[in-house]
Amino acid sequence: MTPKQLMNDEEIRRALKRIAHEIVERNAGASLVSLVGIHRRGVPLARRLAAMIAETEHVQVPVGELDIGLYRDDLHSRGPAPILGRTILPELGKRVVVLVDDVLYTGRTIRAALNELSDWGRPSAIQLAVLVDRGHRELPIRADFVGKNIPTAKNERVDVQLSEIDSAQDSVVIVQED
Amino acid sequence: MSSPTTTPRRRHVLDLDDWSADELRSLLTIATQMKDILERPVKQVPTLRGKIVVNMFWEDSTRTRSSFELAAKALSANVLSLGAKDTSVKKGESLVDTVRTVQALGADYIVMRHGQSGAPYLVAQHFRGSVINGGDGRHAHPSQALLDLFTMHERLGELADKKVVIVGDILHSRVARSNLWALTTMGAKVVVCGPPTLIGPAKYWQSTWPKVEISHSLDHAAEGADVLMALRLQHERMEGGLLPSLREYSRRFGLNATRVASANSNVIVMHPGPMNEGVEIMPDVATGPHSVIETQITNGVAMRMALFYYLATGSEQV
Structure with a gap:
């Protein structure tokens, strides 16, 4: 089946803009906020959100990146050694950390990210921002900021393309898997 | 989210004779991330x-x-x-x-x-x-050779055409043998150096390691080297009559400041440890600005973490 587009670049931009506003509103400004993108596509999304917040609030929000590869609970049943990204985090103590990822699905990635963050420090709060929530949670986890809720079937795959990583125009597509 | 993957999964790490350059590179990448962990608040x-x-x-x-x-x-x-x-x-x-x-x-x-x-x-x-x-x-001593490779790669970048001199008891050294596999796979120009009794017959080298150069003069071999690696001289080699005397060995094959100075200006000095200082390496060289001997130890932990991770992924699929 041909992939069906669910969001184009303009819709992604507007969704992120709204999330940036909501983050600022929810935290009464951005002075205590740090953004942490989850590898891989959460990282450019966090950077974009930081740029949008800088534009409206004139605050340079610290941006970090988190690779959860070593915290996965399915490592032993996965294929050959997945390449690991780097984990580079700003100071977490007394900050509101907003985790950023592209797609929220089972919640297991977020569970791993929460465990990893707590090994690094003790933020005053952790919030979650995702571009797409596709449902099918396997853990009691929900997002604080959602770009778009997309009902999906389990045999479908949601692919997010971002210009920074995929050298293609931004888009969210849904693909039917066999 | 799918991650890019590498070559098919391996169950054991016994030697490096069947590792491809791509596989070695992916292990180096993993080791870099593992090294980061050792600097985290929770290691x-x-x-x-x-x-x-x-x-x-x-x-x-x-x-x-x-x-x-x-x-x-x-x-x-x-x-x-x-x-x-x-x-x-x-x-x-x-x-x-x-x-x-x-x-x-x-x-x-x-x-x-x-x-x-x-x-x-x-x-x-x-x-x-x-x-x-x-x-x-x-x-073989694959984890040692891998941590050596990691250290060289960290300092020198791509190893293709880099001149790596391994000096000492090549014939009896599992460290040297595993290093030869890794280094030749990565395209380095390897020179093994030592007295003929510790190098073995030239015919063996020509047939088994055609790309490896042999040398019986460290003064000559050290010139322009990017890596100078001294091996530990086991004292029993003396007793076995393979060496005239320790002093003689040290004079001809010890890593000293003069020999390091004749190498490339950014040469790194390595030793798998434990060292006989004053025999195969002089104390001022072992702790000098070119020495990466302590880095080798730190990198050893990171590389061994990478090996465990490499073997762990997918272990329940097979």
């Missing part, structure tokens, strides 16, 4: 939680054993270290019986150090988990 990740690593060191070793132990612990594995002295080996149990015992105890990984070449291969045949060769006889 531990849960990757191997609930797994059991058994170090079977049937030959004395402090640094390799502690390095494997720390690596396994940094990944949250449970570690048991056995030595030939404190086990039933003394009571006459065979190696295979010990492996069966260790398996029944629930081990997932065995790290094997043994005086006999090939012992880890025997262990691999009788163990359902993964075996890492921690050094066997004169045969």
Whole structure:
């Protein structure tokens, strides 16, 4: 089946803009906020959100990146050694950390990210921002900021393309898997 | 989210003779990330939680054993270290019986150090988990060669056409042999240097390692080198009549400041340890600005973590 587009670049931009506003509103400004993108596509999304917040609030929000590869609970049943990204985090103590990822699905990635963050420090709060929530949670986890809720079937795959990583125009597509 | 993957999964790490350059590169990338972990506030990740690593060191070793132990612990594995002295080996149990015992105890990984070449291969045949060769006889010491490769790559970048001089008792050295596999695979220009009694016949080198150059003069070999690696001189070589005297050896094949100065300006000086300072390497060189000997130790933990991770992924798929 041909992939069906669910969001184009303009819709992604507007969704992120709204999330940036909501983050600022929810935290009464951005002075205590740090953004942490989850590898891989959460990282450019966090950077974009930081740029949008800088534009409206004139605050340079610290941006970090988190690779959860070593915290996965399915490592032993996965294929050959997945390449690991780097984990580079700003100071977490007394900050509101907003985790950023592209797609929220089972919640297991977020569970791993929460465990990893707590090994690094003790933020005053952790919030979650995702571009797409596709449902099918396997853990009691929900997002604080959602770009778009997309009902999906389990045999479908949601692919997010971002210009920074995929050298293609931004888009969210849904693909039917066999 | 799918991650990019590498070559098919490996179950054991016994030697480096069948590793491709791509596979070595992906391991170097993983080791870089593992090194980051050692600088975190909590120097531990849960990757191997609930797994059991058994170090079977049937030959004395402090640094390799502690390095494997720390690596396994940094990944949250449970570690048991056995030595030939404190086990039933003394009571006459065979190696295979010990492996069966260790398996029944629930081990997932065995790290094997043994005086006999090939012992880890025997262990691999009788163990359902993964075996890492921690050094066997004169045969191989893959984790040492990998940490050496990691250290060189970190300092010098791509190793293609870099001149790497390994000086010392090449003939009896498992470190040298594993390094030769890794370095030639990565395209480095390797020179092995030492007295003829410790290098072996030129015919062997021509037929087995056609790309490796042999040299009996360190003064000559050191010129323009990017890496100078001294090997530990085992004292029993003296007794075996392979060397005239330690002083003679040190004068002709010891790494000294003059020889380092004749190398490339950013040359790195390496030694797998433990060192005989004043014999194969002079104290001022061992601690000098070109020395990466301490980095090798740190990198050893990171590389061994990378090996465990590499073997862990997908271990329940097969």
